Amino acid sequence: MKLNLTNEKAEWREQFPVNWPDDEYRSRRDFTRLLGLTSLAFVVGQMWIIGRNFIHKRDERFPVLAITTTDDVPVGGFKLFHYPGQNDPCVLVRLAQNNWVAFDQKCTHLSCPVIPQPQQRRFFCPCHEGVFDIATGEPISGPPRRPLVRITVTARTGQIYATGVEQGEV
Amino acid sequence: MRHEQRMVIADAVLSIVIIIVILQLWLFTATMERYLGGDRAIIVPAALASIACFALIFGLLFFYRRKRAR
Numbered sequence: 001m002k003l004n005l006t007n008e009k010a011e012w013r014e015q016f017p018v019n020w021p022d023d024e025y026r027s028r029r030d031f032t033r034l035l036g037l038t039s040l041a042f043v044v045g046q047m048w049i050i051g052r053n054f055i056h057k058r059d060e061r062f063p064v065l066a067i068t069t070t071d072d073v074p075v076g077g078f079k080l081f082h083y084p085g086q087n088d089p090c091v092l093v094r095l096a097q098n099n100w101v102a103f104d105q106k107c108t109h110l111s112c113p114v115i116p117q118p119q120q121r122r123f124f125c126p127c128h129e130g131v132f133d134i135a136t137g138e139p140i141s142g143p144p145r146r147p148l149v150r151i152t153v154t155a156r157t158g159q160i161y162a163t164g165v166e167q168g169e170v
Numbered sequence: 171m172r173h174e175q176r177m178v179i180a181d182a183v184l185s186i187v188i189i190i191v192i193l194q195l196w197l198f199t200a201t202m203e204r205y206l207g208g209d210r211a212i213i214v215p216a217a218l219a220s221i222a223c224f225a226l227i228f229g230l231l232f233f234y235r236r237k238r239a240r
Binding site for chain 1: 201
């Protein structure tokens, strides 16, 4: 026996009043609305990142830290230090008599510590063989795509000071 | 409008919305990854792109609602 699905007055309708095509249509419509709300949630998430950045920027004050004296590090030498916190390893390199650079020691690929190699004018990450330019921190080869985070340094009265962290200028 | 026609439009809108939401998910994770990596220059353009995606979805749903009302 063939059922007539479009007959609203059929006897079986009374026992089973669900209209499947209409139900399917409504479930699709509701799912689309749910996706619309998900989209709104992503916008809220992006706004949260901006808000977090704004608050962080407002409260951001870096300490001034004396790293070393100019006599302690020869030209082509380097010194490890921690800045701005004790869990932030950094490296100071003396490129020339009056040319000092400092970078966060964490590789921008997977945060392995990079090794300064001043003779080859590079920082080398042994984990995945990433290479960065020693003067600019820009990635040269390997998996890293972002430059090392630069620490601003100044030389005053025979001392080298770390004064801040440069971020977001990629 | 016939039921089959409504279903076709609903399916088309749903497909486009799914693609846009996946794009937004990618945008959000990429922005978060860059932000936590110290790159703050990307967050405002990413937020604007996300708002544009939401506006597109809103526009599609609005268009669909009007079609359905006819």
